[in-house]
Amino acid sequence: MTYLTERSASRRRVWFYPLLRKAGVVTDATATTAGYDAAEEFLDRQSPIQRLQGILHAYPWLSPAVVLVVALIIFSSITSLFAQPGNLGTITQQTAVTATLALGQTLIILTAGIDLSCGAVMVFSSMVMAKMAFDQGVAGLPALFLGIVVGGLAGLINGLLVTRVNLPPFIVTLGTLGIFTSLTLLYATGRTVRNRELADELKWLGKPVLLPGGFTITYGVLVMIALYLVFAYVLRYTAWGTHVYAVGDDPDAARLAGIQVNRVLLSVYATAGVIFGIAGWVLIGRVNAASPNSGIDANLDSITAVVIGGTSLFGGRGRVFGSLIGALIVGVVDNGLSVAGLDEAYKRLAIGTLIIVAVTADQWIRRARA
């Protein structure tokens, strides 16, 4: 018994003990002397695989982080051009739009929903901003604000259809994807607002920010990161964030606990719409124009980032930073292949494989029992 107690004390000191504890692999109770024999037996019964499952269960962003690091190492060793500060800065710029969309998409997927219309909402918002300022003579800032409001309204429409009409999110947003896309084309009358014609405020996010070490990012990247920080906080530390997870995890349990499920869902779709509107602003900064034909695959890219980032399509599980990592993985693979001069076709192969692997891993992790 003394021997076991000593072992329990030393076990407490290992660096990954808090990790195991959070994963539920060990509990304080199992580490106290009283229940120790049983606990020791219990721990020994768990295979390393089961422990891994428990850890990934508690830290869903861990495996995407490993994938990102591996991808960085592979491309760095293929070509020396890849790891240049200039190129790494470019990757973050290329990733900013997808990452911003993926943030809104994460909120929706956490509630076990999905948004196919996010790219269309983004482009619609960017056209409203650009044309308000260019054609209607609205000043830059109010035009920007209007564009973001339009994004929020579009999200609200999705949310109302999901909650009041009770339609599956997939169908709702498949429908609004078409509607918002054609509204954009009709509104833009098929015309791109070019760089020279854009209001200055709308181009802010394309401006470069020089970081020490030769990295160049843009204000768009900073806005994207700021949004991630805000929503990481909101999801982790506020009641609304807890309710978003609860609604996605088990809507019936949430309702019985007194959460107004439909109100949470509505607020999530509207908030995501605002984020997609801001993504429209980031998009203008990135491409230096507002074109009704941009962002065709943006919706699928955002879903890809969220899924690769370890957020469960079944809702209630995931972290926004996982989606940022997911977006970076896509950006790194994309950029790495072209810098290395490899065929673009490999990108789809690699990303497609990652999606399948990520969802399989999610299924497996969700079965974890400590």
Place this chain on the structure above:
Amino acid sequence: MTETTTTTTGGGTSTVQPVLEGRGLVKTYGRVVALDGADFALYPGEVLAVIGDNGAGKSTLIKALSGAEIPDTGDMFLDGQPVSFKRPTEARAMGIETVYQTLAVAPALDIATNMYLGREVRKPGPLGSVFRMLDGAGMRKSAKAQMTELGIGTLQNMAQAVETLSGGQRQAVSVARAAAFGSKVIILDEPTAALGVRESAQVLRLIQNLRERGMPVILISHNMPQVFEVADRIHVQRLGKRAAVITPKSVSITDVVAIMTGALQVPAEDQMLGPVR
């Protein structure tokens, strides 16, 4: 059946007011009549068991009493005052806590979060009021204190996800949540249905614990030995109605089963419609 708060008991009359009462409750789901004019009364400090066949309307009855379903007709009273609940929060705000048959916990969330779900506590000062920050540490601490008070020693780490717990531990979380916030009534719908012998005993001990604190408990169960062990009175539900109210002392387990199936009628003078004590 008596329609007043002054009811005939086995021995004489009593003027003790029920804590929670339902009269003539009706609830239909389409063509299914789940409650067909059911009466119900819970008295202070008692454990009232509600038993009956599958589909007798037990869950529907307590859903009406806890605001999870709105009865089509009928009246409900809390401490003699008429009440009507449109959603569970309204019943909870008045001190009625329920552990539903379909364990209403969010599996991916941790124990403390589940205990405070829907009534999270914010940090004091501007962190809470301006930044809406939740008092995670405080909630975990109170959750743990609650567990200790109820004698649930096996749950130590309040940051552990509920899905990593055993069935009995999950049940303990639900019961502890109800006990922590219920000020008037605690309702348990088949809390031991999915549990082993040892874990069931634990939940029964929790119920006795609550009774010792003077908290009235409604216990729905199919397990007759358990019902006879902890209940002060037994409400027998049959075909959406209250068929009889008896005590464990006045009737044998075999007779109770006969009453449940309608093979045996209990004359009014043998019933225990009022409080036992």
